[in-house]
Amino acid sequence: MNNLRLKIGELDLHRLGFGAMRLTGYRPAADRTEAIRVARRAVELGVDFIDTADAYGVGANEELLAEALHPYDHVLIATKVGHTRPSPREWVPCGRPEYLRQATELSLRRLRVERIDLLQLHRVDPAVPFADQLGALAGLVAEGKVRHIGLSEVSVQQVEAARQYVDVVSVQNRYNLTDRQHEAVVDYCTAEGIAFIPWVPIAHGEHAASQLLGMIATELGATAAQLSLSWLLHRSPVVLPIPGTSSLDHLAENVAATGLNLTTDHLNRLGALSPVS
Numbered sequence: 001m002n003n004l005r006l007k008i009g010e011l012d013l014h015r016l017g018f019g020a021m022r023l024t025g026y027r028p029a030a031d032r033t034e035a036i037r038v039a040r041r042a043v044e045l046g047v048d049f050i051d052t053a054d055a056y057g058v059g060a061n062e063e064l065l066a067e068a069l070h071p072y073d074h075v076l077i078a079t080k081v082g083h084t085r086p087s088p089r090e091w092v093p094c095g096r097p098e099y100l101r102q103a104t105e106l107s108l109r110r111l112r113v114e115r116i117d118l119l120q121l122h123r124v125d126p127a128v129p130f131a132d133q134l135g136a137l138a139g140l141v142a143e144g145k146v147r148h149i150g151l152s153e154v155s156v157q158q159v160e161a162a163r164q165y166v167d168v169v170s171v172q173n174r175y176n177l178t179d180r181q182h183e184a185v186v187d188y189c190t191a192e193g194i195a196f197i198p199w200v201p202i203a204h205g206e207h208a209a210s211q212l213l214g215m216i217a218t219e220l221g222a223t224a225a226q227l228s229l230s231w232l233l234h235r236s237p238v239v240l241p242i243p244g245t246s247s248l249d250h251l252a253e254n255v256a257a258t259g260l261n262l263t264t265d266h267l268n269r270l271g272a273l274s275p276v277s
């Protein structure tokens with residue numbers, strides 16, 4: 001398909017990114033060599049946007065990306081802070097300004113950079129005034145430690161509120177062909193020229209196993225996973241999916257989804273799969 005580039009701030013990027021979360025679990029990667037191979041292969045295949053977070057592997061994911069890709073030639077590493085992992089099953093927001101600052105310092109150190117190109121607030125902490133969380137992020141931009149700010153799991157109202165304090169260049173919300181609860185946010189980002197980064201773009205792999213998607217995909221000579229990624233790319237020119245995989249074969253398959261062209265008929269049939277809430 002055409003229009004496969006997207007600007008995040010002044011950075012011109014390919015619209016099919018890579019989500020690195022699955023390269024590590026709660027602990028460092030079991031097979032570090034293979035995880036590094038997957039990260040490097042993503043870049044060889046043309047991916048130039050990689051999503052991570054300080055919480056992934058409690059720092060191990062950022063360290064792995066640094067080992068695989070530093071000094072990140074023409075690759076944007078987007079990280080996130082503000083979601084803590086006290087144990088493998090727990091994700092707890094922490095938006096206290098002093099914590100966000102410290103977490104960012106640690107991400108800078110692990111990624112071995114002087115400045116983070118895109119820092120996303122992983123979750124809004126309901127226990128901390130929103131203005132304080134954004135103030136901490138704005139301070140990091142003013143000090144040159146962060147280039148651009150993004151948000152994750154937010155409503156249109158929250159993005160609008162945040163824009164009073166910082167320039168929001170991206171929103172990362174859960175969104176895919178069968179989970180369209182954030183439809184209004186996609187429309188808002190499209191109208192405002194803000195990158196929309198859907199996480200779980202293939203629904204944790206469930207789309208790859210869907211018979212219905214598989215049927216339409218077969219007509220196109222594609223796989224179901226490719227079809228759901230292509231649907232996202234067609235949904236709006238500001239959408240930049242970040243499929244995650246630890247498999248070299250799935251990685252190649254996902255990147256190749258950019259070559260699919262969907263007709264209005266395909267889009268209508270796919271649209272009927274997903275009730276919009």
Ligand SMILES: NC(=O)c1ccc[n+]([C@@H]2O[C@H](COP(=O)([O-])OP(=O)(O)OC[C@H]3O[C@@H](n4cnc5c(N)ncnc54)[C@H](OP(=O)(O)O)[C@@H]3O)[C@@H](O)[C@H]2O)c1
Binds near residue numbers: 153200225
């Ligand atoms: N902002 C947030 O709160 C948030 C939350 C969760 C995730 N994220 C980000 O979003 C990224 C993507 O999310 P995700 O990894 O949870 O979900 P996903 O990309 O929708 O699904 C990944 C799963 O699908 C499988 N898969 C990938 N490509 C496939 C293919 N072509 N065919 C069949 N199966 C395939 C993977 O298994 P294999 O390893 O076997 O390929 C893996 O189990 C994460 O890496 C992370 O960066 C953000």
